[in-house]
Amino acid sequence: MLPKSLQDTIDALGLLPGVGPRTAERYAYYLFRSDEKIAKSLIDSLEKLHSGVKLCPVTFALIDSSEEVSPLYSDPTRDKSTVLVVEEPLDIFALEQTKAYKGTYHVLGGAISPIDGITADKLHIKELEERIKKDHVSEVIIATNPSVEGESTALLLQKMLSELSVPSLKVTRLARGLPLGVDLSYADQITLSAALENRTDL
């Protein structure tokens, strides 16, 4: 029914996460109607995407292909004895924007989810353990997502790290509490319980 080139673009865009046929149609039609430069810039960036980006071999963050390791690790002003553990590389981006953290990062590459075939050995836990020994890490901050998978991963990590027999190692995790801008009466029970339990001195 639709011209083949348009249908091909709709099909390709429809593979993106959360994009259904109507959204893909809208995107493709927009790209067709707008200046050819917009489609061109997308083509150019996609052509360099796989060749220009790689995973840091130490922290598993996303880095430029021209770099050896993540600048957030090689930077001498960053404290290598503190490692913040996240599920995905983009989590680092969100944390860096706070400008509140000066240690280094470690990306697990997901969270444990047996139903999706993601078991502990698929995550970069062994590499984290190696880093703890090599860099004389004194604190591991677990920052997995507050989901069932993220919580299970945090528990497993805590167990594995305690078995490492590094007595000076402290394992912490991000605080649970009320997020800014959410009315108390709208907060869920678990968040409220955590906020109450972890209350701070004023």
Added chain:
Amino acid sequence: MLPKSLQDTIDALGLLPGVGPRTAERYAYYLFRSDEKIAKSLIDSLEKLHSGVKLCPVTFALIDSSEEVSPLYSDPTRDKSTVLVVEEPLDIFALEQTKAYKGTYHVLGGAISPIDGITADKLHIKELEERIKKDHVSEVIIATNPSVEGESTALLLQKMLSELSVPSLKVTRLARGLPLGVDLSYADQITLSAALENRTDL
């Protein structure tokens, strides 16, 4: 902060309608993480998008560049004396899926919206008037969107067509009424009034 190639892809995807920075990040990261073939299929389709698709010079529907006019117009089994007028080319796609219409189409290329600089002379109304005379059209079905802009466009079209002095020309528009699957108590007042006014014999 992010690798340049990834940031470029995020920026390019962020130009799509309704895509904010977080969604663009998600799309770009998905394209990086998944098989290179997915990005390749998107590149290939985008490269052919502008060269492979054009507007039909008669109906302004989207057609393959290899075609002269829309197959929905050139097809001899389609009734050229009935013209259904829509705002955008993709509206044709939605109507064709019903398989309930055997006439031809005419795309206006938008709806009147002075605030966006879309005035009557930017729409393909003159071409519609030419078709009415050339193809001896007996009925024009107006199928603009039920929005303020769509309704204004429908009114203007009706006025312009009545001034054409083609006495046999009938101008109709799609029925307003209850959509399937919507509970009566959830329908808005205007839709309900229209449904009541246009009630049909049972």
